[in-house]
Amino acid sequence: MTSYYTIDHLPGRTIQLDGQDYLFFSGTSYLGMAQHPAFQALLAEGMARYGTMFGSSRNGNLQLNIYGEAEAQLAAFARAEAALTLSSGMLAGQAVVNWLKAQGFGFIYGPKAHPAIWQDPSTSLPTVSFTDWTDQLPELVAAAATPNVVIALNSLDALCSVDYSFDWVNRLPDGQEVTLLVDDSHGFGVIGPEGSGVGALIPRRANVRLIVTASLAKAMGMPGGVIFADPETLRAIRHTAFFGACSPIPPAYLHAFGRAQALYRTAFERLQTNIARFENRIGLSDRFQHIPAYPVFYTEQDQLYSYLLANRILIYSFAYPTPADKPNTRIVISALHQPEDIEQLGDCLYGKTG
Structure with a gap:
């Protein structure tokens, strides 16, 4: 024991x-x-400028430039179109899930999908292997009860160190709109070209919208979370009550991130x-x-x-x-x-x- x-x-x-x-x-x-002593020094510099916390809604009538600046840098780091930060990886995932749920999307979950991207606490996950699950996906998507389908999964199995191939994205049905929601908390900063994460490893399809969420508290060393997606999707999530009511990531960390490349x-x-x-x-x-x-x-x-x-x-x-x-x-x-x-x-x- x-x-x-x-x-x-x-x-x-x-x-x-x-x-x-x-x-x-x-x-x-x-x-x-x-x-890292140098990162800690940058954080101290950020705290001297921004304090320990920004006690406001990100949608308030007074906003800090550092959020937009750091989100542009995060998007560039991840080779993504745009980024939106929140105070944790769990909150980042749930902000996306709540937005999709409100629009009536149906969810298909991958094996061992993280609770951050669950639709409800009683979610039942597949017990088959990842390969067997992806073999079934085209049929599962085609048979979905709703026209808009979310496929929610992790970028890899970090618990047992098992890689996930995303070649199956090319086999998804052409005539159905699919949102691919990937939790990259254990991959961002570690996998992909120069640690850019899973986004660069996923094939692009015209009918597949990609949304990647991640905790910043692992490889990146910051207490926060991030959503990577197209700008239109992130604008819609930002305008939800779920996002507007949550506290932001402390700005001092984003100050440090921007100077720590x-x-x-x-x-x-x-x-x-x-x-x-x-x-x-x-x-x-x-x-x-x-x-x-x-x-x-x-x-x-x-x-x-x-x-x-x-x-x-x-x-x-x-x-x-x-x-x-x-x-x-x-x-x-x-x-x-x-x-x-x-x-x-x-x-x-x-x-x-x-």
Whole structure:
């Protein structure tokens, strides 16, 4: 059984437990931005200008330029048409879902779709494999009870490190309007060209509207969420009561984001180097399930958690999504790790080399 620990400092490449240093291979701070001194300095600069929070509706009669500026930068980063920020990834997903729901759209859910893009709390998700589900999609869309259909899914399976191909988009029926709603919370900043996310990997169809939502609290190191879509769709969402009544992301973070593009590029390159180092160390091991160039390494061997803990290495392992579920055990590589950290992990798993 997994033990739970409490600390009073932000995890980095290491943490302290009972007065001892442990290597930390867990969490979702893939690019290490929350711990990056230069990013923290930019955030302090932003707080000196904007304070800790903007206590107003984004649709109020006094607005801050930083939101429009940062959303244009986020759209450019994601290679998307436009972007709209909210105070969390969950809220970003639900803002889209509520807007679509109000228009009577019918929803088709992918396996393991995140609750952020559920239409209601009792949503039942498919239990088939992703490939089997996509094989059924053309028929499911054609048989939908409503003329406007939403296909809601994750960009990948981050829990078990399984890649999702989007080639099936080209097989969707031509004569039906489809909205493809993709949660890219675990992909934005990490997958796609230069970490731009899933948007660049999805085929475009004239009858398929693409909306991508994401948490910014993972790779991007900011407490907020974002919606990427065409400008008309984002204008409509912005004019809803759901968006108008919610608090915005603190502007200081958007100030920091706009001035941290070089930091993000360097962190992405370092993350890729660290992943490649660990990939080379484990080789073709059947111990891990892993998307190439992705920082999550999933294992069915839950006992690995206790073994590594005894060697002062803490990895991700706890029951998810509810306490009644099987533990999800995985190693997470970040841009913070040093080469010697990767080697020490490899030594514990496979013995010393050379």
